[in-house]
Amino acid sequence: GEANIGVVGLAVMGSNLARNLASREGNTVAVFNRSRSKTDELIEAHPEAEFVPAFTYEEFAASLQKPRTAIIMVKAGKPTDAVIDELMRVFEPGDIIIDGGNSLFTDTIRREKAVSEAGYNFVGMGVSGGEEGALNGPSLMPGGPDEAWVTLGPILKSIAAVAEGEPCVTHIGHDGAGHFVKMVHNGIEYADMQLIAEAYDLIRRGTGKTPAEIADVFEEWNRGELESYLIEITAEVLRQTDATTGKPLVDVIVDQAGAKGTGAWTVQTALDLGVPVSGIAEATFARSLSSHREQRDVAGELPGPSSEDFTVPDADAFIEQVRLALYASKIVAYSQGFDEIRAGAAQYGWNIDLGAVSKIWRGGCIIRAQFLNRIADAYDEQADLPVLLTAPYFVEALGRTQDAWREIVRVSAAAGIPAPAFSSSLAYYDGLRADRLPAALIQGQRDFFGAHTYKRIDKDGTFHTLWSADRTEVEAEDTH
Ligand code: 6PG
Numbered sequence: 001g002e003a004n005i006g007v008v009g010l011a012v013m014g015s016n017l018a019r020n021l022a023s024r025e026g027n028t029v030a031v032f033n034r035s036r037s038k039t040d041e042l043i044e045a046h047p048e049a050e051f052v053p054a055f056t057y058e059e060f061a062a063s064l065q066k067p068r069t070a071i072i073m074v075k076a077g078k079p080t081d082a083v084i085d086e087l088m089r090v091f092e093p094g095d096i097i098i099d100g101g102n103s104l105f106t107d108t109i110r111r112e113k114a115v116s117e118a119g120y121n122f123v124g125m126g127v128s129g130g131e132e133g134a135l136n137g138p139s140l141m142p143g144g145p146d147e148a149w150v151t152l153g154p155i156l157k158s159i160a161a162v163a164e165g166e167p168c169v170t171h172i173g174h175d176g177a178g179h180f181v182k183m184v185h186n187g188i189e190y191a192d193m194q195l196i197a198e199a200y201d202l203i204r205r206g207t208g209k210t211p212a213e214i215a216d217v218f219e220e221w222n223r224g225e226l227e228s229y230l231i232e233i234t235a236e237v238l239r240q241t242d243a244t245t246g247k248p249l250v251d252v253i254v255d256q257a258g259a260k261g262t263g264a265w266t267v268q269t270a271l272d273l274g275v276p277v278s279g280i281a282e283a284t285f286a287r288s289l290s291s292h293r294e295q296r297d298v299a300g301e302l303p304g305p306s307s308e309d310f311t312v313p314d315a316d317a318f319i320e321q322v323r324l325a326l327y328a329s330k331i332v333a334y335s336q337g338f339d340e341i342r343a344g345a346a347q348y349g350w351n352i353d354l355g356a357v358s359k360i361w362r363g364g365c366i367i368r369a370q371f372l373n374r375i376a377d378a379y380d381e382q383a384d385l386p387v388l389l390t391a392p393y394f395v396e397a398l399g400r401t402q403d404a405w406r407e408i409v410r411v412s413a414a415a416g417i418p419a420p421a422f423s424s425s426l427a428y429y430d431g432l433r434a435d436r437l438p439a440a441l442i443q444g445q446r447d448f449f450g451a452h453t454y455k456r457i458d459k460d461g462t463f464h465t466l467w468s469a470d471r472t473e474v475e476a477e478d479t480h
Contacts, residue, residue: 001063003052005155006030006070008060008083010038013127014073016134017100017159018042022049024158030054030063030070061090068095069151071125076101084111084122093119096148100127102262105176105183105269108143109348112175121148124175126182128365129161137161139365140169141185141357143178161364164373168360173350180269180344181357184337187266187280189366190259191333192230194283194421199326200238202408205417206322207315211248215239217319225397226327228369257287266340273343278428279333282420310415324404325422331397332425334375335388355379389432398429451476 004026007018010033019042022029032054033039039053054060061068068091072083080101087097097120099108108124115122123144127134140160142152149171160169172178196218203214215238222231240249263284270277289296312318338354345352358375361367378391385391389398409426412419431437446452448467453476456463464476 001030001052001061001065001068003028003030003063004065004069006032006054006060006064006068008032008070008072008087009034009074010042011073012131013100013134014071015042016131017071017073017127017138018051019046019049020135020137020159021155022046022051027155027158028052030060032057032060057086057090061087066092066095067121067151068092069098069155070096071098071100073100073127076103076107080107081111084115088115088118088120091120094121096121096123096151098123098125098142098144098148098152099179100125102126102182102186102260103179104265105180105344108176108179112144116145121145123148123152124179126172126178126185128182128185128361128367130366133161133364137168137364139185139360139363139368141172141178141181141360142169143172143175143180145174146171160360161368163359163363163368166359168362168364170353170356170360172357173345173352176348177345177350177352180348180350181341181352183262183265183269184340184344185361185365185367186262187270187277187284187340188333188337189230190263190266190283190287191279191337191421192228192330192367194286195279195326195329195333195425196230196234197286198412198419198422199322200234202322202412202417202419203319205310205415206312206318206411208311209315211238211250212241221323224323225371226323226330226369228371229366230369256291256293258291259284259287263287266337269344270340273340273347275336275340275343276428277336277340278424279329279336279421282424283333286418286420304416305414308416310411310417312411321404321408324401325408328398328401328405328429329422329425330371331389331394332428333421334371335394336428338375338388353379353383354385355383387432389429402429453477 005021007014007029010031018029018031021027028050030052031039031042036055043051043053052063054063070087072080074080074083080099080103084097097115103124112122123142126141127138129138137160140156156169157167160167172181200214203209215235218231218235238250242249242252245252267277267281267284341352355376358372362372374393378385378388378393405426409423443454447454447464451464453462453464462476463473465471465473
């Protein structure tokens with residue numbers, strides 16, 4: 001075979017990744033798609049690219065140098081399993097099969113086990129950056145065995161985005177580590193997007209500014225500490241006018257947010273790991289709430305605050321408070337996301353370098369932002385930081401943002417404007433820093449109705465109060 005890398009699945013993401021690969025010095029790219037037309041279209045549209053088209057799995061295998069290396073870019077789930085089976089049929093032990101889809105990390109763990117038992121290498125790889133990123137430089141999050149990384153590393157480095165001179169790819173860890181990290185990336189993406197949406201809503205309703213005027217606000221924010229891809233595209237979306245009606249496009253789009261499931265996975269996994277990713281969870285639930293049009297229709301009757309009039313006296317001062325609240329909440333969302341990665345790594349035995357993860361998210365991916373440098377610095381200073389929030393930079397940032405943050409949560413509650421991500425992030429922050437939590441009362445309640453026992457602050461051991469008898473305290477077996 002003459003190709004050094006192959007791509008299976010030539011929908012937009014796959015063909016863009018294939019074009020990206022082909023555009024790099026030294027690459028010849030074998031391409032295959034289940035239906036022939038996609039392959040023909042790609043070859044026809046890009047005569048300049050070094051593609052080797054294949055129309056059967058046998059041809060695809062024959063066109064690849066050994067060890068064969070192929071990236072699967074098909075829908076996550078059953079289609080991915082089907083392609084893996086076909087590749088194992090035509091490949092040989094030692095070859096490398098990479099899944100570049102948004103697969104659930106537990107599927108990746110299962111697949112790696114099955115594929116490696118048959119003697120092949122399997123790499124589950126998170127790919128972020130959408131269509132544009134796939135073409136010009138994505139952020140890549142490969143898992144899988146070390147041997148595969150040796151072959152794959154240089155190829156991936158050549159196609160990844162570059163941030164501050166470094167390619168946005170690193171070997172995340174074994175088996176499902178890459179897809180786990182991609183999953184959390186998406187959870188953070190949900191939180192970032194929801195926070196931006198809440199900021200927009202508050203500014204619009206508090207100041208009466210038009211979407212185009214709010215686009216200017218986001219453009220300005222994008223020149224400061226909030227600089228990020230999502231803030232940048234928010235300005236673009238808000239500035240867009242609908243051609244049919246002449247209205248701002250955002251006013252014509254149905255207000256029900258879709259979701260393909262990666263945000264929900266992040267939350268489900270966090271629940272299993274016992275990690276409070278409340279900002280991400282609220283962002284995910286906010287999308288669900290928006291989609292329940294039938295409930296929203298009947299709930300429109302529910303009473304709101306006595307005065308629905310919400311106009312802020314000083315628009316510029318209010319906008320600045322919203323900016324600070326957004327920044328503080330964003331810090332919480334990232335801290336929670338990194339907490340989930342830390343807990344996942346401990347649970348699944350991955351050695352994940354959190355600083356390296358923050359660095360490969362600086363370019364190419366949807367959550368790319370200046371801010372990730374601050375996270376990288378925090379882990380550079382202390383690799384085993386238990387909570388990102390407590391890094392000196394973030395302590396300083398929270399110190400100067402928290403008053404505004406509290407004010408925004410207060411006024412949004414008073415005005416009846418939902419700000420679930422702002423307010424849940426603040427509750428998390430205050431919960432984490434609290435010296436005593438009412439969890440003590442919950443332990444008392446649990447002991448009352450279920451003899452679940454409690455610990456005491458002043459001596460070792462496990463205790464139970466004889467609630468239904470004379471209410472004396474006895475030492476007990478620890479039943480949690
Ligand atoms: C990325 C994106 C990408 C995709 C999301 C969208 O990193 O490039 O996260 O993976 O656009 O899955 O997710 P929803 O459809 O769930 O919003």
